[in-house]
Amino acid sequence: MSFNIEDHPHKRYNPLTGDWILVSPHxxxxxxxxxxxxxxxxxxxxxxxxxxxxxxxxxxGGKFNPDYKGTFVFTNDFSALLTDTPDGGIDDGELFxxxxxxxxxxxxxxxxxxxxxxxxxxxxxxxxxxxxWCEQYNExxxxxxxxxxxxxxxxxxxxxxxxxxxxxxxxxxxxxxxxPAKECKTQKAYWDKHGRTLLADYVKAELEKEVxxxxxxxxxxxxxxxxxxxxxxxxxxxxxxxxxxxxxDDEEKTNLADIYKQLTVMxxxxxxxSFAYSAGLHQAPCDGVDYSEWHLHMHFYPPLLRSASVxxxxxxxxxxxxxxxxxxxxxxxxxxxxxxxxxxxxxx
Amino acid sequence: MSFNIEDHPHKRYNPLTGDWILVSPHxxxxxxxxxxxxxxxxxxxxxxxxxxxxxxxxxxGGKFNPDYKGTFVFTNDFSALLTDTPDGGIDDGELFxxxxxxxxxxxxxxxxxxxxxxxxxxxxxxxxxxxxWCEQYNExxxxxxxxxxxxxxxxxxxxxxxxxxxxxxxxxxxxxxxxPAKECKTQKAYWDKHGRTLLADYVKAELEKEVxxxxxxxxxxxxxxxxxxxxxxxxxxxxxxxxxxxxxDDEEKTNLADIYKQLTVMxxxxxxxSFAYSAGLHQAPCDGVDYSEWHLHMHFYPPLLRSASVxxxxxxxxxxxxxxxxxxxxxxxxxxxxxxxxxxxxxx
Ligand SMILES: O=P(O)(O)O[C@H]1O[C@H](CO)[C@@H](O)[C@H](O)[C@H]1O
Ligand SMILES: O=P(O)(O)O[C@H]1O[C@H](CO)[C@@H](O)[C@H](O)[C@H]1O
Numbered sequence: 001m002s003f004n005i006e007d008h009p010h011k012r013y014n015p016l017t018g019d020w021i022l023v024s025p026h027x028x029x030x031x032x033x034x035x036x037x038x039x040x041x042x043x044x045x046x047x048x049x050x051x052x053x054x055x056x057x058x059x060x061g062g063k064f065n066p067d068y069k070g071t072f073v074f075t076n077d078f079s080a081l082l083t084d085t086p087d088g089g090i091d092d093g094e095l096f097x098x099x100x101x102x103x104x105x106x107x108x109x110x111x112x113x114x115x116x117x118x119x120x121x122x123x124x125x126x127x128x129x130x131x132x133w134c135e136q137y138n139e140x141x142x143x144x145x146x147x148x149x150x151x152x153x154x155x156x157x158x159x160x161x162x163x164x165x166x167x168x169x170x171x172x173x174x175x176x177x178x179x180p181a182k183e184c185k186t187q188k189a190y191w192d193k194h195g196r197t198l199l200a201d202y203v204k205a206e207l208e209k210e211v212x213x214x215x216x217x218x219x220x221x222x223x224x225x226x227x228x229x230x231x232x233x234x235x236x237x238x239x240x241x242x243x244x245x246x247x248x249d250d251e252e253k254t255n256l257a258d259i260y261k262q263l264t265v266m267x268x269x270x271x272x273x274s275f276a277y278s279a280g281l282h283q284a285p286c287d288g289v290d291y292s293e294w295h296l297h298m299h300f301y302p303p304l305l306r307s308a309s310v311x312x313x314x315x316x317x318x319x320x321x322x323x324x325x326x327x328x329x330x331x332x333x334x335x336x337x338x339x340x341x342x343x344x345x346x347x348x
Numbered sequence: 349m350s351f352n353i354e355d356h357p358h359k360r361y362n363p364l365t366g367d368w369i370l371v372s373p374h375x376x377x378x379x380x381x382x383x384x385x386x387x388x389x390x391x392x393x394x395x396x397x398x399x400x401x402x403x404x405x406x407x408x409g410g411k412f413n414p415d416y417k418g419t420f421v422f423t424n425d426f427s428a429l430l431t432d433t434p435d436g437g438i439d440d441g442e443l444f445x446x447x448x449x450x451x452x453x454x455x456x457x458x459x460x461x462x463x464x465x466x467x468x469x470x471x472x473x474x475x476x477x478x479x480x481w482c483e484q485y486n487e488x489x490x491x492x493x494x495x496x497x498x499x500x501x502x503x504x505x506x507x508x509x510x511x512x513x514x515x516x517x518x519x520x521x522x523x524x525x526x527x528p529a530k531e532c533k534t535q536k537a538y539w540d541k542h543g544r545t546l547l548a549d550y551v552k553a554e555l556e557k558e559v560x561x562x563x564x565x566x567x568x569x570x571x572x573x574x575x576x577x578x579x580x581x582x583x584x585x586x587x588x589x590x591x592x593x594x595x596x597d598d599e600e601k602t603n604l605a606d607i608y609k610q611l612t613v614m615x616x617x618x619x620x621x622s623f624a625y626s627a628g629l630h631q632a633p634c635d636g637v638d639y640s641e642w643h644l645h646m647h648f649y650p651p652l653l654r655s656a657s658v659x660x661x662x663x664x665x666x667x668x669x670x671x672x673x674x675x676x677x678x679x680x681x682x683x684x685x686x687x688x689x690x691x692x693x694x695x696x
Pocket of ligand 2: 159661662666
């Protein structure tokens with residue numbers, strides 16, 4: 001018997017974080033008697049008088065939203081990072097180290113229509129979201145006290161999203177957060193060695209191999225990375241090495257909207273449900289340093305595993321040992337790739 | 349205004365993993381409209397005919413449990429790691445690296461009594477669990493194909509535990525898992541520099557400072573680590589630097605059972621509920637190498653934040669940026685420390 005990656009337990013290396021993950025392909029066969037999630041309510045109204053993100057409504061902080069159409073951006077009423085935090089820290093030996101952190105947190109409503117989600121929006125409307133990302137990255141990135149802009153979306157109650165109105169967030173900070181900081185290191189080492197970005201070589205290889213490819217257009221690919229941890233984890237990667245979204249041209253911005261839609265339609269179609277995830281852009285820090293090694297990409301971390309109601313729990317061994325997955329990246333990619341390309345709600 | 353760690357957003361350094369975490373002390377004030385967990389059913393029978401861990405019952409794999417009393421250990425019917433996995437891997441350039449992984453996964457029933465949990469068990473019965481850990485660490489660790497033994501417990505449906513019968517697991521492997529591997533590096537560097545274990549110095553400092561201390565006995569302390577990520581994350585650390593549980597003497601083993609109970613009683617009393625967590629021992633690898641730098645400890649990662657039904661979601665910014673907490677470690681420790689020491693169910 002010789003080793004076979006489709007059947008045998010193995011570890012895979014994530015070159016972006018430098019960590020290994022564990023794959024147990026045979027394990028999805030075990031029965032599930034654990035927690036089952038509530039089904040997502042099928043339809044929402046276009047306007048909900050109790051939603052603090054709908055146009056014209058009052059927010060938790062007491063402010064009122066304008067009567068917006070399309071996108072709307074405001075500063076988070078309960079920001080985790082604040083602009084007026086004084087510098088300082090604690091330096092009480094090497095075991096007690098703390099540093100002040102400051103920044104700006106914003107909320108981006110994707111549409112005035114409360115009933116929508118990204119996969120149900122038109123590409124031209126998602127493009128407006130991409131334009132807001134560009135504006136915000138530009139505005140926040142120009143602030144000398146902000147060195148990293150983290151744009152992300154939490155979708156679905158099981159991902160801790162407290163409001164179903166289509167929206168995303170931006171947390172921008174003086175410091176470079178942990179995950180992008182890891183990617184700075186790994187991408188720099190690769191660039192110094194090869195003179196090409198890590199993800200340019202990765203995209204090239206995935207386009208040739210095809211087994212983990214989900215979708216592509218002229219400017220972007222969507223793949224299940226070789227080192228995926230979450231069952232249907234995916235990445236959107238630009239075909240052209242760019243360091244941030246401001247370097248995308250007009251067509252590329254529309255293509256980013258297009259691939260965002262393509263991927264999330266696949267997700268919704270998998271279990272014919274509104275598929276929950278955390279997603280976010282990783283791009284170069286905006287601290288003025290040259291980041292030729294950085295290559296724009298977007299991570300998608302969706303928790304569902306077996307059905308619309310059974311998710312993967314990253315607990316126990318995953319927290320104390322090594323993150324572990326129960327199906328292969330290749331098997332997950334095949335399932336997503338073979339789904340209809342039209343959103344299931346538009347089937348008839 | 350000068351920087352104040354109790355009020356201002358800041359980062360803290362985790363010397364065991366080498367990562368930073370974000371603390372936003374003011375953020376717990378935000379209202380919560382998100383997902384609410386089901387309340388834990390108050391009482392379970394001592395025997396459940398449908399439980400595959402109860403004595404005498406049939407398991408998912410078709411085998412029958414013996415009519416055990418006290419603890420009972422068996423090989424997981426759906427092991428993530430298997431003994432007969434052939435060696436091998438994939439070495440397809442630096443972006444596509446995989447390695448075969450093998451090992452043994454076991455389940456440990458803590459008691460024949462289906463209705464119990466660790467905080468409701470007597471110290472002498474928890475001591476029997478500690479003895480099983482020792483036996484298993486010894487047996488598995490002597491296997492030349494096993495270099496790390498990860499002992500852990502997932503408690504509660506919200507932690508992905510699929511059966512409420514009191515039980516834990518062991519996943520032992522040829523490779524050293526990601527988290528212990530990080531701790532190998534950091535503890536070695538500290539040892540080489542100071543000639544003392546990192547956690548010996550840490551325990552000494554926490555015993556002096558007292559602000560994050562939860563409980564102690566002659567052999568162990570329980571603390572909320574300075575760098576805790578989960579709201580009520582805790583560590584149990586041996587006062588004497590030992591590398592693994594086999595080095596504990598008889599009294600120390602009983603004291604480990606005692607502190608395990610003390611901490612979990614605090615947890616249950618916090619929200620007067622059966623408090624969910626993932627917990628596990630971190631100890632030296634068993635690959636025959638000298639690990640003088642290793643210091644036995646146990647991590648507790650509980651998800652609840654505000655109440656018995658509102659947990660902290662590690663999503664969005666936490667996945668893409670930096671893990672973030674909404675209350676300080678010191679505030680969390682104070683709340684736990686001030687709780688009654690007797691389990692709430694025994695109050696009357
Ligand atoms: O083995 P169990 O309890 O069925 O499963 C649980 O613990 C495992 C080990 O931590 C995890 O991999 C699973 O995701 C979780 O649901
Ligand atoms: O900001 P929200 O949506 O209220 O909160 C959610 O996203 C945040 C940022 O990822 C997390 O820190 C919270 O735990 C989560 O519940």
